[in-house]
Amino acid sequence: MAEENLDIDATLEEEDESSHDPNLELQLDAFRTRWMSELKPSYAARPPRASAQRKTQDIVREEKAAELYLRAVKEEQSGAFYEAIKFYRLAMQMVPDIESKINYSHSDADQTEENYREERDADGEIEDLVAYFEHQVTFGSCCPKICSPALETAQMxxxxxxxxxLMYIFRWVVSSHLDMRALEQLSAVCRGFYLCARDPELWRSACQRVWGHSCNKLGHYLSWREMFLQRxxxxxxxxxxxxxxxxxxGEQSLDGFYRPWHHVDFYRYLRFFPDGSxxxxxxxxxxxxxVSRLRTQNVRMDAVKVGHYRLxxxxxxxxxxxxxxRKRKEEKSSELQKNRFYRRNQAPEAEHTFHIGLLLSSAGRQSFNKLTWMHHSCHITYKLTGETVISAxxxxxMYTPFIFGRVKSYTAVSDQAL
Known part of the structure; x- marks a missing residue:
C-alpha cells in the first residue's frame, strides 16, 4: 500500500508540472487571440464598400472615355472623319455626356476653338449657339458639310x-401653313440642322407671309426669328x-303651375389662314x-361664313x-331654273356682311392665344337700290373671348412649300 501511494503522488506531481508548462500557456493565449479575432474582425480588415468601388470604376471609365474623345477630336481636325466617328462612338458608349465633362488642353488648335466659344450665362448655357455651331461644323474641314453619317453606309x-x-426641304417642312413648331423640332436633330433652321431667309419669308411684303425692316428686333416669335x-x-x-x-305651362328654364350652350369657331382668309x-x-371639319377653307357646312382679315x-x-x-353664296338649283313657273323678277335681294373687331393678347404660357371682342356689326346691302343699313x-x-387651341391635323400634311 505504501508503494501505491508513492506512485499516485508521483503522477500528481507530474500533472502539476505539466499544467504549469510555459509553452502550453503561450499556445493557449495564441488560440484565445485567434479565436477572438475571428469572432470580432477588425474594421481595417474589412473589404472596401461597393459604392467606393463603383465610384472608382466610374472615374476610370470617364478618364478612358475622355481619352477616346480627345483622340476623336484630333482625328477630325486632321480630316480623318471616319476614324473620328469611330472614337466618338466608343467614347459616348462609355459615357454618354462625355462632351460636357471634357477638359480641353490649351493647344493651338484647341485655343482656336475656344476663341469661338461665347460667354456663358448664369445657367451655364452658350448664348450664341449659331456662331458656336457654325465653327464646330466647319472647323478643320476644307469642304464643310451640314452633317456627317454616324455609320458607314452604301446608300446616299x-x-x-x-x-x-436642303433648305428647299426645310421650306416644305414649314409649308404654307407656317408650321414653325415642326421647324424647331427639326433643328434638334443635329448641329447642322440647327444652323439650317436658323437661316435668316427662312424666317424672313415667314414674316412676310404674316405681315405682307411691306415687312422689309427688322426695326427694334435683332433677327427675323425674334420678330416672328415676339411680334x-x-x-x-x-x-x-x-x-x-x-x-x-321657357314658356309657362297651361295651368300656370311651373315655368321651365333652359341651359343653352353654343360655340363660335374662328380659323385664320396665312393667305389672309x-x-x-x-x-x-x-x-x-x-374641329376636324375646319381643316381647309373649302368647308362643306351651310352655316360657315368666309372672309378676310388684317392686323x-x-x-x-x-x-x-x-x-x-359673309355667308357663302349658294348656287341656284338647276331644277328650279328649269321650272316653267320660275319668276324672273324676284324680290330685291340683300347681302349680309359682318364686320368684326378683336383685340389680340396673350394669356397663360401660350402667346397670342386670346381674342377679345371690340366690335361686331351687320351691314345689309340691298342690291336693287344699293342702300346699306348698319346694325351694331x-x-x-353673349360675346365671350376666343381662346386658341392647337390642332395637330392642321399641319400634318404639307400642301405647298413656304
Missing part, C-alpha cells in the same frame, strides 16, 4: 445634298374657340366633332384684328 446620305436643296400675330396651327352659356326662360362658324356642336398694330403691346365675313350688336355676356 443626306449630308451629300447641297445646302440649297403679335394670329396663329395658324389651330383654331380659336369661344364658348357661350346662358339660361333662357378667315372662316367663322357658330354652332351648338362641341369641338370634338367640328393693325397700334402700339407694341396692343394689336387688333379686323375681319369682314351689343357686346354683352
Amino acid at each position: 446620305h443626306i449630308s451629300a445634298l447641297p445646302r440649297e436643296i 403679335p400675330r394670329v396663329r395658324f396651327d389651330g383654331i380659336y374657340i369661344s364658348r357661350t352659356s346662358y339660361i333662357r326662360q 378667315v372662316i367663322m362658324l357658330t354652332t351648338p356642336e362641341e369641338p370634338l366633332s367640328v 393693325s398694330q397700334e402700339t407694341d403691346n396692343q394689336t387688333k384684328v379686323y375681319a369682314v365675313i 350688336f351689343d357686346l354683352n355676356k
